[in-house]
Amino acid sequence: MLGTALAQAAPSAQPEVPEAKRLGDFLIRPTQNSLYGPGPHYTIVFRSQEYWPFGVNVVKGVRPIKAQHEGQPMLLAITSRADSLGTLLISVQNGTPLSRLLSPLQDENFPDWGVPQPGREDLLLFAESGLALDTRTGEVLWFDTAVKGSGYRVVGTLMSVSPDNKVAAYLRSKEILVAGREDGLVAAYKLPADANVGELADIFKSAYAQAAQAIKDGVPHVNNHRQARDMQIAWFAQRFHWQAKNDTWELIGRGLGPALPLSER
Structure with missing residues (x-):
């Protein structure tokens, strides 16, 4: 009975939510959008405005590279299976983020970094x-x-x-x-x-x-x-x-x- 009571009183385990990360003027913000399957997922924000590369509003992962453009870090981003793009390179040009496809999506579970x-x-x-x-x-x-x-x-x-x-x-x-x-x-x-x-x-x-x-x-x-x-x-x-x-x-x-x-x- 005591074990049952403790089990009922214990809070249910919640998946760990990653923290938002700032990269220059970019903010990589976690999102809990269940439409995209198992997380984590992120929204890219640039100078307070959401940036949707190729119309994609949620990405599976973001990594900065050493290079910068216009004083802002260049980023690698991975899209989800639902959007069927792949690995993107994001750079700021004339004050606006632009994306280029580097590698088409083959396996969402093994993104191509x-x-x-x-x-x-x-x-x-x-x-x-x-x-x-x-x-x-x-x-x-x-x-x-x-x-x-x-x-x-x-x-x-x-x-x-x-x-x-x-x-x-x-x-x-x-x-x-x-x-x-x-x-x-x-x-x-x-x-x-x-x-x-x-x-x-x-x-x-x-x-x-x-x-x-x-x-x-x-x-x-x-x-x-x-x-x-x-x-x-x-x-x-x-x-x-x-x-x-x-x-x-x-x-x-x-x-x-x-x-x-x-x-x-």
Whole structure:
């Protein structure tokens, strides 16, 4: 009886509500909008006015980056599944916040905050969109994967950006492509056989095994594809790196031969 009485008298557990956070003239204010599913959720306020990026009035998370614009911090924001956008970059221009989509929403439970490039922690790779973000300057890096003279763009997974931010490496099933900022593909390398059928295959197996074990351990919402992507980026940095050559950068690494003529890929 005493235990029952104590249980009845005890207040019901309430979910912890995060505190509002001020970032420059931005106020990131928690909201309890149940229409967007499990929280937390936030409303972005700029100089006392609610800011709705792309019409989205509630976001799942906000993080500042090192860069500022017009004296205000630049922000990364994640939208909810209900709005189906993804990762946004918010910056103030002419006194008004503006947003740019960096990465489309794939899995609400595993938002894409970008993967720091190994050795360049200030550079975030958004592999699903092929974009990169220099968090020191706020510059969004886009690379042209078009085959010269055709307009056809090759699909690959962004793995690494050169030290001068002018070229980037994209991984495909049997090759590595290097793309420039404006002039399309500039180089192609045949992926070493031991990488394709060996190390990369092991990465996918390991990611799947880790996800399966996490589910057995009661960890919900495990995304083995995102885990494999992060492991691929780490593997790529261990095996390949950039080397300066003739005012540009080329890839070198274990088992990687010279660049092939693009006409032969």
